[in-house]
Amino acid sequence: MSSEGLGPFVRTFDRGLDVLTCFSADRAELSAAEVAARCGFDPATARRLLRTLESLGYVDGAGGRYRLTAKVLDLGYLTIASQTFPEIVQPYLEDVAQEVDHSCSLAVLDGDTAVFVARAAVRRVMSIRLAPGTRVPAAASAVGRALLSGLTDEQLTAHFTRFPPVAYTDRTITDPRELLARIAEVRAQGWALIDQELERGVRSVSVPLHDAAGAVVAAVTIGTHTGQIDDDTLFHAILPHLQTCAAAIERTVTIGPVSATMFTGPQPVTPSSRVADSTIDSRPR
Template identity: 45%
Template sequence: MSTPEASTPDFVSALGRGLAVLECFGPGREKQTLTQVAALTGLSRGTARRFLLTLAALDYLASDGKLFWLTPRVLRFSHGYLASFGRAEVVKPVIQAVSEQLNESCSMAVLDGAEVVYIARVEARRVYSSRIDVGSRLPAHASSLGRVLLAGLAEDALDAWLARHPPQPWTARTITDPAQLRARIVEARRQRYAILDGELELGARSIAVPVQDATGRTVAALNIGTSAARAPLDQLRRQFLPVLRAAAAEIGPGFTGW
């Protein structure tokens, strides 16, 4: 991880570095030392220390004198973001109904750089649950949510995305050839859905559809995640797809952009 820089005179470098410090904390990095933060951000220890102590003084971080960690105050940002969509209260009941009808986990996500970010999720009732929750991130190129969201980009924006984010393998089935990946994204745009089978995790498969606002712009994606053992590919198209499309149609018109 490196601190963001920009050539524009309007870019505030100190703010960029401070946000980079906050981004050091996450799954697998819940608690960090000064040395770890400095290494992750590329900042000197002295600079990293000042940012950490400032964020602690503002109650965004807590510390025991050696380790630093996030406080619940950072949730103010996520709450404001989710509320900015409009009709946020509609989303949860709709995906809850989808999950109960299909007995599978249902999620909604948006595109953020090379990844999709989960903004809503209802987990199916099973003995073992996944580690995915609101705020979780997955690689866009290897997820059905990502394929659908990328399909919503204009041609030039899609080409720029592919140039910036070369696809990396997650399993032996992950599509890593840019031309082949682009063809699959274009296919998802034409079909208005995407199915992925074992590209992110062997044995896992999913189907996603776009959530479009009143202007027809793709603002999010809705998906069902399942396993190859539970759901044949034909079932995803025949049974899951109509339910997802109906849910997306219910959610989409009231969604606002950002």
């Protein structure tokens, strides 16, 4: 572990963390010599560190072999416990998914992308896959525009200056002035619709979630294939359920103080521009 640029640095603490992280599923048990070799320590240092960690209860040594104990989980428990928002909203998403027979997701804004942090999936032959951690361009997606509706026009102008909109299909709106007008509509009506701007054949609708102060903190969304759902079903069946879901989450979850860490959860964020399970290529055109 490098200490460059970190300021005051406790090397012994650093080495102790190296010892803890040198264990893995493939190497659940290690000798002091093996720890030394993996961490680049001399054997005497490795033994001292292992004995210290054993006395603290983080490793268990028997027969010259060491393994991590369950106490190691305590190191990450508080972080995980403070990032439970995806688990809290999951029942709401599942209710909507069951009612409309389409997968429902929740996302938050991160720079120029919307990051999906929770999802209730419905099994279909043709499905739109947006697993937690998936990212989609904010300007070209319904969930992204719902999230961007929480910004002022001045903030949006600065946003599009920093992140110039790009085209993903021949329908993608890239003119910042037109995007401002579309997002103003989202802000006024309380929902966003994208028709094949991100992917050909994919239409999505989204509703923003507000905290007690009225700030947009997340958005729920449902994506459909244009050949499966007509406009009447989208507006009169799917959208009302999504609005009801958003209102319920606002009443029971986001009505209290909201922190950014609530939404990220323990899921790894893996950048992806693939939205559907086939024939999808959302590289800029």
